[in-house]
Amino acid sequence: MTELLTAAQMRAIEQAAIANGEVTGLELMERAGRGVVEAIFAEWPELRAGTFRAVVLCGPGNNGGDGFVVARLLKEWGWGVEVFLYGDAEKLPPDARVNYERWRGMGEVGWIRAADFNRADVVVDAIFGIGLSRGFEIPAALNHEYHHFLRDGLWWTGETRPPYIVAIDITSELDADSGRRLETSQEWGGEMGAHLTVTFHAPKVGHYLDSAPAAGGRLRVVDLGIDVPELDSWDERQVRQRQIVQRVERPEWNIWGPSLTKRNPEPSAPAHKFSHGHALVLSGPPGHGGAGRLAARGALRIGAGLVTVGCPPEAVAENAARLDAVMLRGVADGEVLARVLEDRRINALCLGPGLGMGEREAGLVAAALGLAECPPPPTPPHKGEGGRDDLPTRGTDASGGLPLPLVGRGQGRGARAVVLDADALTMLSRSPELFDALHKTCVLTPHAGEFARLFPDIAAKLEAPAVRGPAYSKVDATREAAARAGCVVLFKGPDTVIAAPDGRCAINSAHYDRAAPWLATAGSGDVLAGFIAGLLARGFAPFDAACTAAWLHVECARSFGPGLIAEDLPEELPKVFRALGV
Numbered sequence: 001m002t003e004l005l006t007a008a009q010m011r012a013i014e015q016a017a018i019a020n021g022e023v024t025g026l027e028l029m030e031r032a033g034r035g036v037v038e039a040i041f042a043e044w045p046e047l048r049a050g051t052f053r054a055v056v057l058c059g060p061g062n063n064g065g066d067g068f069v070v071a072r073l074l075k076e077w078g079w080g081v082e083v084f085l086y087g088d089a090e091k092l093p094p095d096a097r098v099n100y101e102r103w104r105g106m107g108e109v110g111w112i113r114a115a116d117f118n119r120a121d122v123v124v125d126a127i128f129g130i131g132l133s134r135g136f137e138i139p140a141a142l143n144h145e146y147h148h149f150l151r152d153g154l155w156w157t158g159e160t161r162p163p164y165i166v167a168i169d170i171t172s173e174l175d176a177d178s179g180r181r182l183e184t185s186q187e188w189g190g191e192m193g194a195h196l197t198v199t200f201h202a203p204k205v206g207h208y209l210d211s212a213p214a215a216g217g218r219l220r221v222v223d224l225g226i227d228v229p230e231l232d233s234w235d236e237r238q239v240r241q242r243q244i245v246q247r248v249e250r251p252e253w254n255i256w257g258p259s260l261t262k263r264n265p266e267p268s269a270p271a272h273k274f275s276h277g278h279a280l281v282l283s284g285p286p287g288h289g290g291a292g293r294l295a296a297r298g299a300l301r302i303g304a305g306l307v308t309v310g311c312p313p314e315a316v317a318e319n320a321a322r323l324d325a326v327m328l329r330g331v332a333d334g335e336v337l338a339r340v341l342e343d344r345r346i347n348a349l350c351l352g353p354g355l356g357m358g359e360r361e362a363g364l365v366a367a368a369l370g371l372a373e374c375p376p377p378p379t380p381p382h383k384g385e386g387g388r389d390d391l392p393t394r395g396t397d398a399s400g401g402l403p404l405p406l407v408g409r410g411q412g413r414g415a416r417a418v419v420l421d422a423d424a425l426t427m428l429s430r431s432p433e434l435f436d437a438l439h440k441t442c443v444l445t446p447h448a449g450e451f452a453r454l455f456p457d458i459a460a461k462l463e464a465p466a467v468r469g470p471a472y473s474k475v476d477a478t479r480e481a482a483a484r485a486g487c488v489v490l491f492k493g494p495d496t497v498i499a500a501p502d503g504r505c506a507i508n509s510a511h512y513d514r515a516a517p518w519l520a521t522a523g524s525g526d527v528l529a530g531f532i533a534g535l536l537a538r539g540f541a542p543f544d545a546a547c548t549a550a551w552l553h554v555e556c557a558r559s560f561g562p563g564l565i566a567e568d569l570p571e572e573l574p575k576v577f578r579a580l581g582v
C-alpha cells in the first residue's frame with residue numbers, strides 16, 4: 001500500500017531533508033518546478049515540440065515559488081509565458097522570492113485580476129498548495145475566467161481549443177488533508193479545477209477524498225529525490241502506523257496462498273473446504289432475500305469454503321429455488337441463531353442486506369454479537385412433526401469437526417467475525433445495547449446515510465462547512481467512528497475509507513485510473529458485505545478483510561466495465577483472480 005501524506009507530514013519530511021543537509025529549499029523548489037514541466041510534457045507530448053503559450057498564476061507562498069520556476073523553464077523552452085501574482089511580491093517567502101526575482105529578469109508579473117486565459121495553451125494554477133489555510137477570496141476577474149472555463153471547454157469563448165489547466169500540488173481552493181473546498185463568504189458561480197495535478201514526493205491524503213479527485217483531473221507524482229527519515233524504534237513505528245493513511249492497492253499476498261493458513265493449527269495440512277471457513281449470511285423475509293443471496297454469492301466466490309444463508313422459515317422455499325452451491329437453513333430468531341452458532345466452524349457472519357428491522361432481526365443481531373444466551377438444545381421433534389426451523393434444509397455441513405481457525409478466539413463465545421451492513425446498521429443506531437456489544441472482530445460498512453444515523457455528531461462535523469485548513473475529513477470521521485465502535489469501520493463511497501480502532505486507516509479509491517462510477521448500482525454494497533464476510537471466514541483479520549474486499553470490489557467493476565449490475569460482481573472475481581495470477 002502507498003502511504004498518503006498530510007500537509008504537516010510533507011512539511012516534516014521536507015524540513016528533515018533540508019535540516020540534514022541533503023538538499024536546500026531552493027533546490028527542492030527547482031526540482032518541483034522542473035518536475036511539473038516534465039509532467040506537462042509527459043501528459044501532452046505534443047507540447048514538447050513547438051512554441052506554445054502559458055499563463056502562470058502564482059500565489060503568496062512556495063506554491064507560487066514553484067509557479068515562477070515553471071514560468072522560467074517554459075520560457076527557456078521557447079514558450080510565450082505570462083505570469084500573474086495573487087499577493088504581494090514583497091511578502092513572498094525567501095525561496096519563492098528568489099524565483100520571483102529570477103523570473104523578473106525574464107518577464108513581467110501582472111496583477112492577477114488582469115489574467116486572461118484566452119490565448120493560453122496551458123494555465124498553471126500555482127496560487128495555493130498545501131499551505132491553504134482558509135477560504136480563498138478569488139478575485140472577481142479570475143472568477144469570471146474560471147467560470148467560462150476550461151475543464152471541458154463547454155463555455156470556452158476563446159478562438160482556439162481551451163487551455164489545459166495544470167494544478168501544482170493541488171487545486172488551489174482545496175485543503176490538502178481533506179480534499180474539501182475551503183469556503184468563503186464570497187458567492188461565485190464557478191469552481192476551480194484542473195486537467196492535471198502534479199504533486200511532490202507522495203500523493204496527499206486529500207487527493208483521494210471529497211472534491212479533490214473530480215477537481216484535479218489526472219494525478220502525477222514527482223519524485224523530489226528526498227529520503228524519508230528512518231524510524232529506529234518499534235514504538236515510533238507503531239505511533240507512525242496510527243498516524244498514516246494508506247492507499248489500498250493490489251494485495252501483496254496471494255489470496256489463496258499460505259499466509260492465510262497462519263492461524264490454522266496445521267498449516268501444512270491439505271486444504272479442505274472447512275479449512276477455508278464457513279460464512280453464514282442472515283437474510284430477510286420472503287420477497288426480500290435478493291440482497292442476502294448477493295452477499296452469500298460474494299462470500300462464496302471470494303473463497304469461503306462454505307456459505308449458508310440463514311432465512312426465516314417462511315422464506316426457505318423462495319431461497320431454495322434460487323440457491324445451489326450456497327447452503328440454506330431456516331433461522332427463525334435470535335435463539336435459534338445462538339444455537340446454530342454453537343457450531344464453531346461457522347466463523348464469519350454477515351447481517352444487514354435485505355434483513356429487515358423487526359424483532360426477529362434485532363434478536364439476530366444480538367445473537368451474532370454474542371448477547372443472546374444459547375438456549376438448551378431443543379427436544380427432538382415427535383415423529384410426524386415437521387418444519388423445524390433450525391435444521392439444515394439442504395446441503396448440510398454435518399461432517400466431522402476439523403480444527404478451524406476461530407476468529408476472535410479468547411474474546412468469549414460470541415466474538416465471531418461479524419459484518420454489519422444496511423438494516424443491521426440502522427438497528428445498531430437505534431439500540432445502545434447492540435452498539436455497545438460491538439467488538440474488535442466486527443466490521444461496519446455504512447454508506448453516508450447509515451454513517452450519519454450511527455454517528456450523527458461525527459457526521460455533523462463532516463457536513464459542517466469547511467472554512468479553515470486542515471478541515472475535518474472523511475479520514476478523521478472514519479477513524480473517530482472506529483475508535484468509538486471499537487471495530488473496523490468501512491465508510492463507503494468512491495472514496496471508501498477503512499479505519500481500525502487502533503488508528504490504522506486506508507483509502508480505497510475508485511478515482512483517477514481506478515474510476516468505476518458504474519459500481520454505484522443497486523446491490524453492489526450487499527456484494528461488498530459478502531466479500532468481507534468471505535475473507536473473514538478465510539481467516540483474514542478484519543482490517544485486511546475490509547481493505548482487500550473493497551479493492552477487489554472495485555477491481556471487479558473495472559474488469560466488467562459499464563453495464564455492470566450487482567450480480568456480475570461475484571461472477572467477475574475468477575477473472576480478476578486470474579489477472580492477479582492467484
Ligand SMILES: NC(=O)C1=CN([C@@H]2O[C@H](COP(=O)(O)OP(=O)(O)OC[C@H]3O[C@@H](n4cnc5c(N)ncnc54)[C@H](OP(=O)(O)O)[C@@H]3O)[C@@H](O)[C@H]2O)[C@@H](O)CC1
Nearest residue numbers: 014029032061062063128129130131132133134135136169
Ligand atoms: N513541502 C514540500 O516538500 C515542498 C513544497 N513545495 C511547494 O510549496 C508549497 C507549500 O508552500 P507554502 O507552505 O508556502 O504554502 P502555499 O500553499 O504556497 O501558501 C501559503 C501562503 O498562502 C497564505 N494563505 C493561505 N490561505 C490563504 C487564503 N485563503 N488567502 C490568502 N492567503 C492565504 C498563507 O498565509 P497564512 O495562512 O500564513 O496567513 C501563506 O502565506 C507546496 O504546495 C509546493 O507547491 C515545493 O516547492 C518543494 C517541496
Ligand SMILES: Nc1ncnc2c1ncn2[C@@H]1O[C@H](COP(=O)(O)OP(=O)(O)O)[C@@H](O)[C@H]1O
Nearest residue numbers: 447492493494510517519520522523524525526
Ligand atoms: N461513484 C462511485 N464510484 C465507485 N464506487 C462507488 C461510487 N459510489 C458508490 N460506490 C460504491 O458502491 C457501493 C454502493 O453500496 P451501497 O450504498 O450500500 O448500495 P446498495 O445498498 O445498493 O448495495 C459501495 O461499495 C460504494 O463504495
Ligand SMILES: [K+]
Nearest residue numbers: 125128168170
Ligand atoms: K495549486
